[in-house]
Amino acid sequence: MPEVSREVVEQIATLARLALSEEEIDRLQQEMGRILEHGDSLQEVDTSDIEGTSHVIPMTNVYREDEVGESLTPEEVVANAPDAAEEFFRVPRTVDE
């Protein structure tokens, strides 16, 4: 496996939506490297004819009737929002003028 470079850590942080300080990037580079090195031992396992496990207990599709039930009110839905206006979540401008 390739070593985890500083650039890779920065790129992953962008994907993960985490604003990291310089020290934090250093720390993560080291710790990710150590743990992924441990993960490299998996490469020696022969899995050529093996299917990956996506669900551990055998299960077929689960269907149910589409029934009208109780749901949350708009007030309840926005009650935990750090910034809400009426029934809406408020965020910074997302489109340029």
Add this chain to the structure above:
Amino acid sequence: MKLHEMTADELGERLASGEVSAVEVTEAHFARIDEVEESVGAFLTLTRDSALEQARQVDDRRGGGEDPGPLAGVPIAIKDVLCTRGIPTTCGSKMIESFRPPYDATTVRLCRDAGMPMVGKTNMDEFAMGSSTENSAFKVTRNPWDLDRVPGGSSGGSAAAVAAGEAPVALGSDTGGSIRQPASLCGLSGLKPTYGRVSRYGLVAYASSLDQVGPLAKNVRDCALVMNVLAGRDHRDATSADVEAPDYVTALTGDVSGLRAGVPGELMGEGIDPAVKTTIEAAIGELEELGMAVEQVTMPHVDFSLPVYYLIATAEAASNLARFDGVRYGHRTEEPVDDVYDLFAQSRAEGFGPEVRLRIMLGTYALSAGYYEAYYGQAQKVRTLIKQDFDAAFEDHDVLLSPTSPTVAFGIGEKADDPLQMKLADICTIPVNLAGIPALNVPCGMADGMPVGLQIMGRPFAEDTIMRVGDAYQRATDWHTRRAEL
């Protein structure tokens, strides 16, 4: 015996006979909380008023001639990862410190319907990531057996609460050992059910293919009583299994003669502390005396469990924790931001603690283009091989036995700076989550003055069998009756 020292079963009997009221039982546990909580630190939120109100309702029902069930009036502590309507549900994280769920988790609702007053929400490693509860953003929880040691994790608050007599039973969640390991370190019985046995609705997700909710209690009988409340299909959780649940209490026959047990050599190897190993061997000998046939088994792929877990669990965590964006709930940065991307990235960096940030980064890496097949894809395949090892072992064996934790409880701060060392605490418990099977911890001795726990693993949906074995062991021994002195 004082009320706070009793098991749920003992309390239930006294409540049913009218010897004590639910209000008295609940008040006795809050009196105990007043006495010891300052030194133990098991809770993040206490819900005294609503617990007493619930208790009064149970007393009224009994007074009116109703039978509200065997656990009505028996208090319970709930891990802070389960949503409780209108009551803080923080997951031990600053990210959702202010979150008040608009609904109850199914397991919380079931306990409420069973008449169990909720005494409070218990401390945990942030988003259930950890093995010592030291990753909580809010406080340190101490092991009631030795206040300088950790209670285990991530359900460390639930374990400490029961071990300290602050609640007779508690709910935890288990993704890689988070019910069984703290149960082991605090001298309790704790069950991780089969994946799908118990609803995950309202359980804040860490790794969705591994997470399960289950009980921590003073003995196996109490675990069975709580499982009678929890087990079953829930239409709100499509992964909950449509498999009928037996009566787990009547399954505790005390008879284990003729059952076949396997002991995987891979889980009794070098990493196990010698004193723990000796204690486990003695416990296995005891089960043989009770009529079980025991032999060694080999499960070669189990040795790869830790890296498989770390790739799968972090990948799922990175996806699950994407929902915390500072928009709909939780922490939002107060720093000026240029755009919505900055809002997400800054809020998340401030809200999540260091271990959570590390796991999100690892998971994002494992899922990212170019690494997906080599890491996540390969981990999913090796998981299949581990599952096949278990399937093979269960062809000839009814249960498998191992230590739950390779060591007794370690000191607070001892492993906090070494994430890899900390992860080794879960080497015996992680394979169980990967295979989706149920497993139980029962206390089986002491080493260095601290409890040691035996792990009893079973076939999918064979919670009744492993609890029968654990209960039979507890009928023959008295380790589970020992209490921490505070």
